[in-house]
Amino acid sequence: MAGKIPRNFIDDLLARTDIVELIDSKVGLKKAGKDYQACCPFHNEKSPSFTVSQDKQFYHCFGCGANGNAISFVMEYDKLEFVDAIEELASLMNLDVPREQGTSSGPERTAEQKRSDYDLMLHAARFYQHQLKHHSNSATVIDYVKGRGLTGETVKKFMIGYAPSEWEGLCQQLGRNKEQKEQLVELKLASEKTPGRQFDFFRDRLMFPIRDKRGRVIAFGGRVMQADQGPKYLNSPETRIFHKGFELYGLYEAKQAHKKLDHVLIVEGYMDVVALSEQGIEYAVAALGTATTAEHMHTLFRTTDKVICCYDGDRAGRDAAWRALENALPYLSDGKALQFVFLPDGEDPDSLVQQEGKEAFEVRLAQADDFTKVLFNKLSLEIDLTTDAGKAKLLSAVLPLVEKIPSEFYQENLLEHLGRLIGRTKEQLNNRLKTPKQQHSIERKFKITPMRRAIGLLVQHPQLASTVPYLPDLAQMNIAGIALLIRLQHDALQKAPLTTAQLLESFREAPEYEALIKLATWQHEINEDRLEDEFKNTFKFIEDQCLNYRLETLLIKDKTQGLNSDERLECHLLTQALKGTNN
Known part of the structure; x- marks a missing residue:
């Protein structure tokens, strides 16, 4: 894996990006006073409650609470992970994303080299598309495609193509020099058993390009059209741009088809996704020759609130469902739903939707089982609940699963169900949880204390850092929030001029991030001409609080252990300073 992206590059990227221009290009903003609306x-509304601040380089929705800087917006709007969002913003500025040394297994590729990889994959996809129409086998291939119930529109939408039967069709077209030939091998479009002699990795197969969240072709799945042609599916091996445990076939197309995905259906194969889309069910995705991973579930629950898993009703299908369920539990926060549909023996989504049509198939989805039913059905089949030993075994199997779930509602629901099966109350079972439920409880009302007031004003107006003395020793005081306040002041002074967006970004992975976000959107209602005085007065109050704490500490030590000469002098100076403040 490449090293981390340097913090100074992220700060510079935010400084170069105008969040108003960025969001206006995607949403369309109107001026409203000094801000934009x-x-x-991120949610349906009739009147605008989404505000973008040019000064803070920060957005906030008073309706749904969405907020953040330019990176956060790209992550949420385009459904990208953090690194992908950085690369997307950097590409808009024609910047290479640098990496810190130390964890990289090889030289870091430049933006131009990365673009070259994606360009090559796109050229390969177009080559396969061309072959579908113009190869000598095209009539046979097109008959096969039509026989599977696919129209030209769906074939075009998913960029479906044909890998020619010749051994070197793609290599001859795209591998015209040494560098291109090496790149074909590195991206697993070609194989090289003898040095200098490449041949196509995919031959005589229907080709399904796999696109990432940004729509770039990163890999392929190839399907045979006759039973005796080898394995039914041949998937691209992992490469520097393709990691199958993180990608989902059809997710990009599903997001293109819907402004908001209310739910996503997980199926097993490429043909299932394509056949469902052909029938108007344009929200299906498939894992890429692997089980549904935790990363897949994380991606899906960032994309939608409801995930429906569709599997065969046989043992293999139910085992796959169980793996998906276990991987999804950590992402089942309040408002998220996980359901399962099991198909009749011998059927798959492709065959079933063609037999019964969209409406009947969606009736099946509407009758999907909640994950709690699947969980207890699976465990009850394996455990004899008529014995105390069986009940104890069920208890030990279910509790670790409950602990993984962030939603208190789901936790209570599972514990109630478990209690009915083993004859225990919900309260008794709560006491057995290793993770206290309080960790998942609804947050208390956010009261604005003097410390939060100072931090909130500094986060929203970093220029205030220079209006009060910088006193790093205060950070050592055992007073809640003081270390954070001093760190924020330090960052604002060191990197001035700094926006709210830049100041917050350095805390993205820190435990204080959520609290800082709340303070960044806090409506302080202080006139601009009074901001500096308000901050100074609040800071002075906190400084006196720290000095009082230090004086009390010294006085207690004087009574119990005695003070040395330096401490006695400090005690005297603190007494005088605080006396002057009180006067």
Whole structure:
């Protein structure tokens, strides 16, 4: 894996990006006083409650609570992970994303080299598309495609193509020099058993390009059209741009088809996704020759609130469902739903939707089982609940699963169900949880204390850092929030001029991030001409609080252990300073 992206590059990227221009290009903003407004892109509303601040380089929705900087917006709007969002913003500025040394297994590729990889994959996809129409086998291939119930529109939408039967069709077209030939091998479009002699990795197969969240072709799945042609599916091996445990076939197309995905259906194969889309069910995705991973579930629950898993009803299908369920539990926060549909023996989504049509198939989805039913059905089949030993075994199997779930509602629901099966109350079972439920409870009302007031004003107006003395020793005081306040002041002074967006970004992975986000959107209602005085007065109050704490500490030590000469002098100076403040 490549090293981390340097913090100074992220700060510079945010400084170069105008969040108003960025969001306006995707949503359309209107001036409203000193800020900009629009209807929120993250929830449905009729009147605008989504505000973008040019000064803070920060957005906030007063309706749904969505907020953040330019990186956060790209992550949420385009459904990208953090690194992908950085690369997306950097590409808009024609910047290479640097990496810190130390964890990289080889030289870091430049932006131009990365673009070259994606360009090559796109050229390969177009080559396969061309072959579908113009190869000598095209009539046979097109008959096969039509026989599977696919129209030209669906074939075009998914960029479906044909890998020619010749051994070197793609290599001859795209591998015209040494560098291109090496790149074909590195991206697993070609194989090289003898040095200098490459041949196509995919031959005589229907080709399904796999696209990432940004729509770039990163890999392929190839399907045979006759039973005796080898394995039914041949998937691209992992490469520097393709990691199958993180990608889902059809997710990009599903997001293109819907402004908001209310739910996503997980199926097993490429043909299932394509056949469902052909029938108007444009929200299906498939794992890429692997079980549904935790990373897949994380991606899906960032994309939608409801995931429906569709599997065969046989043993293999139920085992796959169990793996998906276990991997999904850590992402089942309040408002998220996980359901399962098991198909009749011998059927798959492709065959079933063609037999019964969209409406009947969606009736099946509407009758999907909740994950709690699947969980207890699976465990009850394996455990004899008529014995105390069986009940104890069920208890030990279910509790670790409950502990993985962040939603208190789901936790209570599972514990109630478990209690009915083993004859225990919910309260008794709660006491057995290793993770206290309080960790998942609804947060208390956010009261604005003097410390939070100072931190909130500094986060929203980093220029205030220079209006009060920088006193790093205060960070050592055992007073809640003081270390954070001093760190924020230090960052604001060191990197001035700094925006709210830049100041917050350095805390993205820190435990204080959520609290800082709340303070960044806090409506302080202080006139601009009074901001500096308000901050100074609040800071002075906190400084006196720290000095009082230090004086009390010294006085207690004087009574119990005695003070040395330096401490006695400090005690005297603190007494005088605080006396002057009180006067």
